[in-house]
Amino acid sequence: MSSPPSSFPAAALVNAGLNLAQQEAVNYLHGPCLVLAGAGSGKTRVITHKIGRLIQSGLKPEQIAAITFTNKAAAEMRERAKTLIGKQAKGVVICTFHALGVRMLRQDGAALGLKKQFSILDSDDVTSILKDAGGSTDAATARQWQWTISRWKNSGFNAAQAEAQASGDEERVIARIMARYEERLSAYQSVDFDDLIGLPLKLLREHEAVRSQWQAALGHVLVDEYQDTNATQYEVLKLLVGPRGRFTAVGDDDQSIYGWRGATLDNLKKLPQDYPNLKVVKLEQNYRSTSAG
Numbered sequence: 001m002s003s004p005p006s007s008f009p010a011a012a013l014v015n016a017g018l019n020l021a022q023q024e025a026v027n028y029l030h031g032p033c034l035v036l037a038g039a040g041s042g043k044t045r046v047i048t049h050k051i052g053r054l055i056q057s058g059l060k061p062e063q064i065a066a067i068t069f070t071n072k073a074a075a076e077m078r079e080r081a082k083t084l085i086g087k088q089a090k091g092v093v094i095c096t097f098h099a100l101g102v103r104m105l106r107q108d109g110a111a112l113g114l115k116k117q118f119s120i121l122d123s124d125d126v127t128s129i130l131k132d133a134g135g136s137t138d139a140a141t142a143r144q145w146q147w148t149i150s151r152w153k154n155s156g157f158n159a160a161q162a163e164a165q166a167s168g169d170e171e172r173v174i175a176r177i178m179a180r181y182e183e184r185l186s187a188y189q190s191v192d193f194d195d196l197i198g199l200p201l202k203l204l205r206e207h208e209a210v211r212s213q214w215q216a217a218l219g220h221v222l223v224d225e226y227q228d229t230n231a232t233q234y235e236v237l238k239l240l241v242g243p244r245g246r247f248t249a250v251g252d253d254d255q256s257i258y259g260w261r262g263a264t265l266d267n268l269k270k271l272p273q274d275y276p277n278l279k280v281v282k283l284e285q286n287y288r289s290t291s292a293g
Helices: 010-015 020-027 043-056 071-091 097-112 123-134 139-154 159-164 169-188 195-206 208-217 231-241 266-274
Strands: 033-037 064-068 093-096 220-223 247-251 279-283
Touching: 020 043, 020 279, 033 043, 033 266, 043 064, 043 071, 043 220, 043 247, 064 071, 064 097, 071 093, 093 097, 097 195, 097 208, 097 231, 123 139, 123 169, 139 159, 139 169, 139 195, 139 231, 159 169, 195 208, 195 231, 208 231, 220 231, 231 247, 231 266
Parallel strands: 033 247, 033 279, 064 093, 064 220, 220 247
Antiparallel strands: none
């Protein structure tokens, strides 16, 4: 690894303002790490300090990806990283899962038949296309189909798989509508919100050259609010980090606010099974309810 620039605030970075558990998480660099932390225990601080520590260890900023769930959380993390490490924060990929998906599809979507200038549909566009695909004029019915199709996509099912596991006639009908909907999206060179996770997964699974390229480009991946990942996001993470498993997942095993979107605490249980050398660090000091800072 190359040395960090001399302007890098090394001594101030690594341990400043961190308790021992936080320091342990920040300084563990060479394998998979799960940081279990409740609200107010300094999770974002661990991620931003770890970004600094990774750069200090020789990774280039653009080799680091920090993934979170909302644009607001990504903007806040970017700001905190900038405060800590200065202009180098600009090079770090700090974004949502969906924004990372857009980046991957713009760069490598041609392997899936997507043009660089594909369009991303909003919810109203999706409803309109589904009404057409299902031969309905009722927006409320189309939205019900949309929710079911979204749930299937977040579970990693395509239309054929959805039909195979459908639990009744109504679901079988929706699965057939899903097949027509997918055909239309392909014809329109369009993707919906769920495709921004599902298509990158397909890309990484089915195209070894693309997978190798992304694994080589990313030296470390950090995931905030890991407990809110769904099955598809977890598979994307695994393929991005590859067998080396250089990632840091920060999560709270007491809460999952995105259960409606397919988030599952199973992903917390899978980590030690998929990565037997997983380092688990628990942050138990709550800064919001004590005078500790």
